[in-house]
Amino acid sequence: MSDVILSVNNLITEFSTDEGRVRAVDDVSFSIKEGETLGIVGESGCGKSVTALSIMRLLPQPIGQIMGGEILLEGQNLVDLPLEQMRKIRGARIGMVFQEPMTALNPVHTIGRQLTEVILLHKKISKDKALREGIEMLDKVGIPAPDIRMTEYPHQLSGGMRQRVVIAMALACQPKLLIADEPTTALDVTIQAQILELIKDLQKQMGMSVVLITHDLGVIAETSSSVVVMYAGKVAERGSVYDVFDRPSHPYTKGLLESIPRLDTPPKSKLTIIPGMVPGLLDMPKGCRFENRCPYRKDSCLVAPPAIEAIAKEHDVACYEWQELKRNTVAGGDSANFKLSAVA
Amino acid sequence: MSVVPLQAKSIDPILSVRDLKMHFPVKEGIFMRTGKFNKAVDGINFDIMPGETLGLVGESGCGKSTLGRCIARLYQPTAGEISFEGTDIATLGRKDMMPFRRDIQMIFQDPMESLNSRHTVGQILEEPFQVHNIGDKAYRKKRVVELLDLVGLPARSVTRYPFEFSGGQRQRIGIARSIALNPKLIICDEPVSALDVSIQSQILNLLIDLQKEFKLSYLFIAHDLAVVKHISDRIAIMYLGKIVESGEGESIYRTARHPYTQSLISAIPVPDPHHVAHRQILVGDVPSPINPPSGCTFHTRCPKVMDVCKEKVPVLNGDEQPVSCHLYEQPN
Ligand SMILES: Nc1ncnc2c1ncn2[C@@H]1O[C@H](COP(=O)(O)OP(=O)(O)OP(=O)(O)O)[C@@H](O)[C@H]1O
Ligand SMILES: Nc1ncnc2c1ncn2[C@@H]1O[C@H](COP(=O)(O)OP(=O)(O)O)[C@@H](O)[C@H]1O
Ligand code: SF4
Ligand code: SF4
Ligand SMILES: [Mg+2]
Ligand SMILES: [Mg+2]
Numbered sequence: 118m119s120d121v122i123l124s125v126n127n128l129i130t131e132f133s134t135d136e137g138r139v140r141a142v143d144d145v146s147f148s149i150k151e152g153e154t155l156g157i158v159g160e161s162g163c164g165k166s167v168t169a170l171s172i173m174r175l176l177p178q179p180i181g182q183i184m185g186g187e188i189l190l191e192g193q194n195l196v197d198l199p200l201e202q203m204r205k206i207r208g209a210r211i212g213m214v215f216q217e218p219m220t221a222l223n224p225v226h227t228i229g230r231q232l233t234e235v236i237l238l239h240k241k242i243s244k245d246k247a248l249r250e251g252i253e254m255l256d257k258v259g260i261p262a263p264d265i266r267m268t269e270y271p272h273q274l275s276g277g278m279r280q281r282v283v284i285a286m287a288l289a290c291q292p293k294l295l296i297a298d299e300p301t302t303a304l305d306v307t308i309q310a311q312i313l314e315l316i317k318d319l320q321k322q323m324g325m326s327v328v329l330i331t332h333d334l335g336v337i338a339e340t341s342s343s344v345v346v347m348y349a350g351k352v353a354e355r356g357s358v359y360d361v362f363d364r365p366s367h368p369y370t371k372g373l374l375e376s377i378p379r380l381d382t383p384p385k386s387k388l389t390i391i392p393g394m395v396p397g398l399l400d401m402p403k404g405c406r407f408e409n410r411c412p413y414r415k416d417s418c419l420v421a422p423p424a425i426e427a428i429a430k431e432h433d434v435a436c437y438e439w440q441e442l443k444r445n446t447v448a449g450g451d452s453a454n455f456k457l458s459a460v461a
Numbered sequence: 462m463s464v465v466p467l468q469a470k471s472i473d474p475i476l477s478v479r480d481l482k483m484h485f486p487v488k489e490g491i492f493m494r495t496g497k498f499n500k501a502v503d504g505i506n507f508d509i510m511p512g513e514t515l516g517l518v519g520e521s522g523c524g525k526s527t528l529g530r531c532i533a534r535l536y537q538p539t540a541g542e543i544s545f546e547g548t549d550i551a552t553l554g555r556k557d558m559m560p561f562r563r564d565i566q567m568i569f570q571d572p573m574e575s576l577n578s579r580h581t582v583g584q585i586l587e588e589p590f591q592v593h594n595i596g597d598k599a600y601r602k603k604r605v606v607e608l609l610d611l612v613g614l615p616a617r618s619v620t621r622y623p624f625e626f627s628g629g630q631r632q633r634i635g636i637a638r639s640i641a642l643n644p645k646l647i648i649c650d651e652p653v654s655a656l657d658v659s660i661q662s663q664i665l666n667l668l669i670d671l672q673k674e675f676k677l678s679y680l681f682i683a684h685d686l687a688v689v690k691h692i693s694d695r696i697a698i699m700y701l702g703k704i705v706e707s708g709e710g711e712s713i714y715r716t717a718r719h720p721y722t723q724s725l726i727s728a729i730p731v732p733d734p735h736h737v738a739h740r741q742i743l744v745g746d747v748p749s750p751i752n753p754p755s756g757c758t759f760h761t762r763c764p765k766v767m768d769v770c771k772e773k774v775p776v777l778n779g780d781e782q783p784v785s786c787h788l789y790e791q792p793n
Contacts, residue, residue: 160657275746276521305520305684307743310728314742332658335730339738358734376662377732378691380714385514385669385692388662394627 122191122294122326123172124148129185130164130171139398141167143350144186146425149294149343154320154327156341156358158334162395164350165330169298172328173213174203190294209239212287216299218279221286222271228255228282229267232289239290254285258315277308284315291323298330313340334377338362343431346370349395349406352425356432366434368411368442405437413438473547474508475645475678476532481505481541481551483527487751499751501527502538503702506777509646514672514679516693516710518686518725520747524702525682529648532680533567534558545646563593566644570651572635576623582609582634583619589641608637612667629660633667640671646678654683665692686729690714698722701750701758708782718784720765757787 130142142164149155157165170176172188174195188195190210195203207213215221223231232251233244240247248267255263258281271279280300287295297316301309317340320327329340337344337358344361346354346369354367365371375389382388393410402408404419411418418437425435436442483502501524509515517525531538534550543551550561569575576585586605590596596604606616612633623631632652639647649668653661669692671677683689689696690710697707698721706719717723724741731738743762748754754761760770769787777785 160659277746305747306686306728306730307520307724308746309730310740310742311744313730314740333730334658334732338732338734338736339730362732362734373658374732377658378662378665378687379732380687380690380726380729382691384690384694384710387669388666388691390662390666391659392663394629394660 120151120191121148122151123328124189125168125172125186126189127186128168128171128183128188130167130176131182131184132177133180133182136399140184140401141350141398142171145345145347145350145352146186147345147352147355149326149328151293151326152320152324153343154329154341156337156344157328157330157347158332158337158344159347159353160332160395162398163347165332165347166298168347169213169296169328169330172296173207173211174198174200175207175213205239208235208287208292209290210292210294212290212292212295214280214283214287214295214297214300216302218276218283219271221283222279224271227268227270228274232267232282232286235286236289250289251285254289255282257319258282258285258288259311260285277304277311280304280308280312281315284312284319288319288323288325292325294326294328295320296328296330299332300329301336302331302333309336316340334362334373346373349401350398351406351422352433352435353407354432354434355425356429360429360432364432364443364446366428366432366439366442367407367436368413368438369407371442371446372410405435407436413442472510475511475546476509476680477542477544478505478507478532479542479544481528481531481543482539483524483531483536484539497751500702500753501750502531503750505541505702505704507697507704507707509678509680511645511678512672512676513695514681514693516689516696517680517682517699518684518689518696519699521684522747522750523699524750525699526650528699529567529650529680529682532646533565533648534561535567559593563642564645565648566639566642566646567648567650568632568635568639568652570654572628572631573623575635576631576638578623581620581622582614582626585623585634586619586638586641589638593642595642604641608641611640611671612637613663627660629656629663632656632664636664636667636671640675640677643675644677646680648680648682650682651684652681653688654685661688668692686714686726698725701747701753703758703785704777705759705786706782706784707777712782716782718782718789719786720763720788721759722784724762724764757785 126146128142128145131138131140145168159165171183183196229251233247236247236250252263252267255266260266260281301312331337341358343357345352348369354361354370365374372391376391378388391410396402404421405423408414408418423435423437425433427433428439481502482504484498484500487497487499505528519525530536532543538551541551542549545561583605586608587601590601605619609616609618614633653664681692693710696710696713697704700721706722717726724743727739727741741764745762748761756772757770757775760766767787775785775787777783
C-alpha cells in the first residue's frame with residue numbers, strides 16, 4: 118500500500134461576516150496517497166477553495182478560522198503550526214496554483230525576479246544558480262525562449278503562459294504535494310489540454326501528489342484516480358473515479374452526472390435537471406443540505422444531516438437513502454428520477 | 462463562394478450574412494494610430510433558418526462576440542451584408558434600425574452587466590415595452606407576470622432587484638427581457654458559461670422550450686462544444702475571424718474535417734473515466750488577429766501543415782460540411 122501524504126480529518130472552517138458566523142467547510146475529510154491525483158469537485162461556493170486555503174493556512178485574516186479537525190502532511194499536523202513554520206512548508210513541501218494566475222504574480226516585477234525569489238526563499242544557493250534553475254524550470258513547463266521570458270513582465274504573457282509560470286513557481290522546489298485550484302477554468306479547452314498534460318508529466322517526473330480542484334467532471338474523469346464530491350460545505354460522496362462515475366451513490370452526484378450535456382446525447386433532447394439551487398450558508402437546512410433539491414428525500418432527512426458512511430471499500434456516501442437509490446438504479450426504474458421533479 | 466448549407470432549401474433564411482467584416486483600428490503610441498487593424502471578423506458567410514439554432518464555437522478572442530454584436534447591430538460592421546428577412550440591416554441608421562431591434566435580441570454571459578442594477582425586475586421587464594411604445598400600463602404589467610412565469614420565476618420577483626437573485630435566476634431575467642417583444646432571432650453570447658453545471662441544464666432546457674414554443678431562431682455562441690452541440694442544429698467553428706468549418710452538429714462531432722475542429726474536439730475532457738482520450742494537443746496560443754499568420758492562419762499550430770499552407774489562403778469549400786483547408790481542395 119502506498120503511503121498517505123496528506124490527510125484532512127473532520128476539517129471545519131468558519132468566517133465571521135457582517136451577518137454572523139458562517140461555516141464554509143463542515144466536517145470535511147479525505148486523504149491522498151503518494152503520487153496520486155485526487156479531484157475535488159462541486160459547484161461554486163461549496164467550499165473547495167476554502168478547503169485549499171485551509172490546508173495552505175492562507176485563509177483571509179482575521180475573519181477566516183479553522184475551528185476544528187486536523188490536516189496531516191506526512192503525519193505532521195498543520196492546523197496549529199506557527200505561521201513562521203508554515204511559511205517554510207509552502208512552496209517547499211506544498212505548491213499551490215490558483216485559477217487566476219495574476220493572483221500569484223506580481224505585476225511590477227519580472228518573471229525572473231519572482232521565480233528566483235521563490236527558489237532563494239527555500240534553497241541556500243547563489244543568485245546565479247537560482248537564476249539558472251529558474252530558466253530550467255521555465256523550460257520544463259514548456260515556455261519557449263525561457264531566458265528572454267525571465268526578463269519580461271506578467272502582462273506580456275498570454276493566460277496560458279502565465280499559468281505555466283505559476284506552475285513553474287509552485288514546483289520550483291520540488292514539493293511533494295501540489296494543490297491546483299481550478300488551474301484551467303479561465304483557459305480555452307485547447308490550452309487546458311496543454312496545462313493538464315503538463316501537470317501530468319511533471320507529476321510523473323517528480324513523483325508528487327496532486328489535489329486538483331475543479332467544477333468540471335470531465336477534467337476529474339481524465340486526471341484523477343479518486344474524487345471527493347462536495348456539496349454546500351460537506352462531502353457528499355468520496356471514492357475512486359470508477360466507483361463515483363460508474364456507481365454514483367449520492368443523489369447529488371447522480372444528478373450532476375445526468376445533467377451534463379455530452380457529445381453523444383441527442384441534440385435538443387431534454388436534459389435531466391437538478392431543480393432549485395444551493396441554500397445560502399446563512400440558511401442551511403437543519404437536516405441534509407441537499408434536501409430541498411432531492412427527489413429521494415424522506416421526512417427523516419430533515420431532522421439531522423446524514424453522516425458519511427462506507428458503502429463499499431473506499432467508497433463513502435453521506436445520504437440516508439443510498440440503498441434506495443441503488444435499488445432504483447439497478448432496477449432501471451425512474452420512480453425518483455430528477456426528470457419528474459418540478460422546476461424551481 | 463460557399464456558404465453554410467441551408468437546411469430546407471424551399472424556405473427562406475431568416476438571416477443571411479455575407480462577407481461580413483469588422484476591423485477595429487488598433488490604437489497605439491502617442492498618436493494613437495498605427496494604421497493597423499484588428500480583423501476580429503474577417504469575411505464571414507452563413508444563413509440561419511426560421512426556428513433553427515446555429516452554434517458558434519472557437520477559442521477566446523476569435524471574434525464570436527464581435528460577430529454577434531454586429532448582427533445585433535451593437536456594432537456598425539466595416540463591410541458586408543446582414544440580411545434579416547430580406548432587408549440588409551448592416552448599414553441602417555438608428556431610426557431605420559428601430560423595428561429590427563424588436564426582432565433581434567441578445568442574451569449575455571453575465572446578465573448583471575446588461576441588467577440595470579438600480580431597477581426592479583418589474584421595471585427591467587417593462588422597459589422594452591416603453592422603448593417601443595407598446596401597450597398601456599395594465600397590459601405591460603400583465604405581460605411582465607406572463608414573462609416571469611415563462612422563465613420559471615415567481616410573480617413576486619417584480620419588486621426585487623437583480624442582486625437579490627442567483628446567477629441562474631438572473632439569466633432567467635435576462636432571457637425574459639429578451640423574449641418580451643416576441644423576437645424572431647436571439648443571439649445568445651455564452652449564456653450558460655458562468656453557471657454551475659446543475660443550473661446550466663435548467664437554462665438550456667428553458668432555451669430549448671422557448672424556441673419550440675415561439676419558433677425562435679438562435680445564434681448560440683459558446684466555447685463548450687458539448688453544450689453547443691446539444692442545443693444546435695448546425696455548428697460553425699471559428700478561428701481568427703473566419704469560419705473554418707461548418708455542418709450539422711452530429712457530423713461535425715463524428716467526422717470533423719478541419720484539423721482545427723479535430724483538435725478542438727479531441728481537447729474536450731470526457732466525463733467518463735473509461736474513455737481513452739486520443740488527444741491532438743495544439744502547440745502554442747492563438748496568434749494575434751492584428752498580425753495574423755500568412756496563408757492559412759492556422760498553419761502555425763496545424764499538425765498537418767504543408768508548404769502551400771504558408772502562402773495560399775484556403776477558401777471555405779463544400780456543400781454539406783464546408784471546410785477551409787488545403788487538404789480538401791479539389792484539384793482542377
Ligand atoms: N470594441 C472593440 N474594439 C477593439 N477591439 C475589439 C473590440 N471588441 C473586440 N475586439 C477585439 O476583437 C477580437 C475578437 O474579440 P471577441 O470579443 O469577438 O472574441 P470572442 O470570440 O467573443 O472571445 P471570448 O471567447 O473570449 O468571448 C479580439 O482581439 C478583441 O480584442
Ligand atoms: N473571505 C470570505 N468571507 C466570507 N465568506 C467566504 C469567504 N471566502 C469564502 N466564503 C464563503 O465560503 C463558501 C465556500 O467558498 P469557496 O470555498 O470559495 O467555494 P468554491 O467551492 O467555489 O471554491 C462560500 O459560501 C463563500 O461565500
Ligand atoms: S439524505 Fe435524504 S435528502 Fe439528503 S441526499 Fe439523501 S435522500 Fe436526499
Ligand atoms: S490549410 Fe494547411 S495549415 Fe491550414 S488547416 Fe489545412 S492543412 Fe492545416
Ligand atoms: Mg473556488
Ligand atoms: Mg466573447
